[in-house]
Each structure stands twice: as structure tokens, then as C-alpha cells.
Amino acid sequence: MSQPFQPADARRFEAALRRFDEENARDPNMETAGGVAQPRELLYAQRLSEWVLRLCPPASEVLRLAVQIPALCRQP
Numbered sequence: 001m002s003q004p005f006q007p008a009d010a011r012r013f014e015a016a017l018r019r020f021d022e023e024n025a026r027d028p029n030m031e032t033a034g035g036v037a038q039p040r041e042l043l044y045a046q047r048l049s050e051w052v053l054r055l056c057p058p059a060s061e062v063l064r065l066a067v068q069i070p071a072l073c074r075q076p
Contacts, residue, residue, distance in 0.1 A: 007061045020045065020068040045072070 007013035027039035048067045052059050 023072055
């Protein structure tokens, strides 16, 4: 059985995810998910993360952070 995910520095890891979310939340383009309008790039990053964890539950810290980048600040 695999060990639960633990980043090398939990505070730093969570701060990085928060910062990525803050930037992606600045997208003015909205999309409705679960009946709630949300920034499109924020939803995209969340969906990418969900897929990575579905396909590879023991994904590394680097992969978990890297999956956030494709959506980062790409809004016009």
C-alpha cells in the first residue's frame, strides 16, 4: 500500500497552490460548473489536477504543481 501524499514542505506547497489559484481566479471569462459561475482558467486547473490524481494517485509534488501551470494567466 502506498504512503499518503506529503509534500517536502507542506506550507510552501499549499502557498504555491493558493498563489496559482489566485492568478487563475483573475480570469474574466466565466464558466458555470455545479450551477456556479467561476473563472474559466481556475476551473481548467482544477479539472487538470483532478485528472492527474485520478490517473496517478501517488503523483509527485512536482507533478501536482506542474499541472496547474497550463492555465496560469493565459487569459487575454
